[in-house]
Amino acid sequence: MNQVMIETGVVESTPAALLADLQELRDNAAYRFDRLLDVTAVDRGETLELVYRLHSLQTNCDLVVKASVDSAKPEIASVSGLWEAALFGEREVQDMFGVVFIGHPDPRPLLAPEDGFGFFPLRKNYKLPGRSGQAGR
Template sequence: MTPLARVQERFSTQIIETHSFRGDETAVIRPEALRPVAQFLKEAPELDFNFLMDLSAVDYLFFAGGRIQKPARFEVVYHFFSLKFNHRLRLKVPVDEKAPEVDSLCALWASANWYEREVWDMFGIKFKGHPNLKRILMYEEFQGHALRKDYPFNKRQPLIGPQY
């Protein structure tokens, strides 16, 4: 049984959508189910996802010129990997634009700490229960969140030197 099928079986009501495009198994789940699903992924012996390999987010503002509708503006994307079974799973959580907040996974995987800080820095998505949520790549004086689609790529906010 693939990890995706196992998660579907266990959390059938919490899953919004699944697909496995080009062999990448993906489950889109409700934000409130993130914590239990993640815990299950880590602790179920037949899944044993001991790596949180990657954590990032995607901004779907005017995705494909507005042709493709997404449930929410942002999606936080988790890539899990199991060393024992050598399988992978992608988890996605839609995050609303008005209250961009999801649960933090710091308590389960230590690697989530910095990744979540980066997502906060770049997208302005808050993580509930994160011990030290502050900017990581940009400086504190920076206004806005750079990887949002409505942030112009060349809008500079110099600390010193001329404004241009």
């Protein structure tokens, strides 16, 4: 193996260019980011910021790729075709933030009930109902 080198960079992408960018990062011999560690998201208010954490077993480098989508209509291409590890991560983001992953082969709720929560718990505008708030469920 090469020398141990742990660095984390952050690069911004766009929803339109995301798939091409990630494929380049995965396949280009200069990068070789062959592992997807995590898919998550951050609520920035007007936008939802998708966060993809990559890791290279060849160089032992980490890289964070971000892409922002509109909070009112959050849609982005699924990266599960590049890394199967995205399958569960994208379903979790779908349950928690309401992001629609276009092209996901199995978009059933992962953590939410089969018919969904009816809300998105990790969005900033979601308030916990408190102990009397579930009565109508």
